[in-house]
Amino acid sequence: MIDAVRSPILGGSRIHVVPLPPQLVGDLRHALGDPYVVTEPEQLATYDCDGLTGWRAQPACVVLPGSGEEVQAVLRLCAREEVPFVARGAGTGLSGGALPVADGIVVSVARLNRILEIDLESERVIVEPGVANLDVTRAVSAAGYFYAPDPSSQQVCTIGGNLAENSGGAHCLKHGFTVNHVTGAKVVLPDGELLELGGASIDGDDGPDLLGVVVGSEGTLGIAVEITLRIVRQPELVVTRLVAFATVDAAGDAVSRVVAAGILPSAMEIMDRITIEAAEAAYAPGYPDGAGAVLLVELDGVAAQVEEDGVAVETHCREAGAFEVRTASDAAERALLWLGRKGAFAAMGRVSPDYYVQDGVVPRTKLPAVLRRIDELS
Template structure:
């Protein structure tokens, strides 16, 4: 999927016009520098962009999009490049629109609990900025130290605490968006329930296919009075899964409840030095709220964990130890580098009641493929993150790992789940959309995209399993006679 070239496929005079908008330093066309932008965090998908443009303001985004429209060029918006589904995979003959320079916090309204930010603001920086006032921003992806709000909006990012507080879509009140024709629209605003169609709901999670987000209005929350954390170890994922079911069935809604299997624990220990024992599985759980509430729910959750067969339940001695526990969990993906040269991370969802049988099926798939699979996931909402470990130096292993990861997604769908919980569809999961949705479903989704982008120029080739143009009729694609004769092709 790699694209190599000695120079940009765009004409020099056109490149000069983009440079005139954003400045020469922010217009990248040197082949070696373009390599930086060939992929997001899913490095097995690569394509060299035709041109990288880094605007510094909403006005510059408008001018770039209008020039791209006039030139008939596709546009791929990009945040920090931390996505894990190939959502920011460039178009070889298009514009990669990087929004990392747009990182201003524009307004904060503590009385009404909202703030307005540009898309390049880093997720964790928001909570740091709000901390002294007793507020924070709830969605906390594992990459929150580097991922940006624009990318979070595109992918509807979640994180460990989405069980209680919801995903990005639950915290976006409004957005300013530059459409494919260069027009600017405002969807929603600084209110919880604006009038009219919920177009902000359509925008969040649309993976850059509807437009370029240039401002976001976010909901901010008061910090809870207290948080209690526990770390419980188990002989296997069966007992850990049973503990999750008991806790949730009792009506307890943890702020977060994360599970790691033995292989994940081995990697995390190697990478971070946490003093976790060698066990079959572990749960890391937060409960928050008023002091009386958290003391009660933490005690109940501990009781259920022991009832399910916990070997040990640890409570952090202080805030520093709690932070260490969570740093261990959030470093899980990166930690795989300590035990494997390469890995593919997947992101499927299953009903909580299916955790144990699905993990056994994943173990069978690993055995059949002769590969190791580590499991880290948001156990409370059944969001799995299986990490298929492989060695790219061994011929055929990368393709085998990717096929095995795809089989895991099919298992998720068969058990009543989904092919993605928070990483998005992008280029990686597009082939599996048809396992979950009918032709009519996909055609309806495409109609929404076409309402925003009739020429399908925004992030083309993502989400949909086959190229879909806005003139396509719903249902299976039937080639036109000119295509059959070799006189024409689809974009």
């Protein structure tokens, strides 16, 4: 019997289910070891949602395999018993991608957290799915490289989760999404078979782009146990500017002007008044007092082009009504400015314990009007 209890948030449900068949649980313990099979309700509660907390479902079991072979063993057992499974990285996603099936199994990749190979000559890094996003850049930064996709949760979100969701980040405007930086993957299919897709080369065969299908599939096609990433050279120059406006309408107009001029910043992010105040209270990044909106614009690349684009960006922002333009003086100040933006989600908890966060897609020409309406509603 399934007992569903209404959640007070968004009308979601917290669902409790009867245990899995003892034979399956026993086989899972035999395959992984007792510590890596979780069935206690108190421990299962940790896995009942991801960053989209409005809907929760308690899984019947959580397993933590420590190798690709153990992932294969788990999925074979699930297939044998016709039990659904859901893969889970760090649980930071906002789309419910790691939401458990109430009568199923959560396969956590937390123990699959090794960087297996760094090949600077080929500009490739091979990782397990539980490696944190930012750890890839940390591993190669001393050699002058970085991993471009940078979700706001990059300190904790995993490469496996990024692959499942095709994550982007502030710098996707120029550098693209996860799909643009994954060249290969070893994927365990739902029946336990291991499928190898792509590799170190960007040149594939003439068949269907199966790797492109897997990236963004939210784990519905299988679980990646090894992922080959493309890393890129650090640019010659990086310039980050903070631009303050009286209104979000003016900030939105500035974005439209910059993009229409053919300038391609590596990142361009707007924060409204409420977000500015929350971020300032939490991290003190030094955003201007009284600003109705702040625009963070980052340019990177060849120094001469960055400097030329920087002048143009400031001109367009001033024409849109910017009352302050500030350039980060060094990497530390740049990181602090971005900390306020990337930490805004968590900082909102200081404003209200009940809030709902989602990513929206707005046509560039409609951005000022949409931001104005959001500001009116808030």
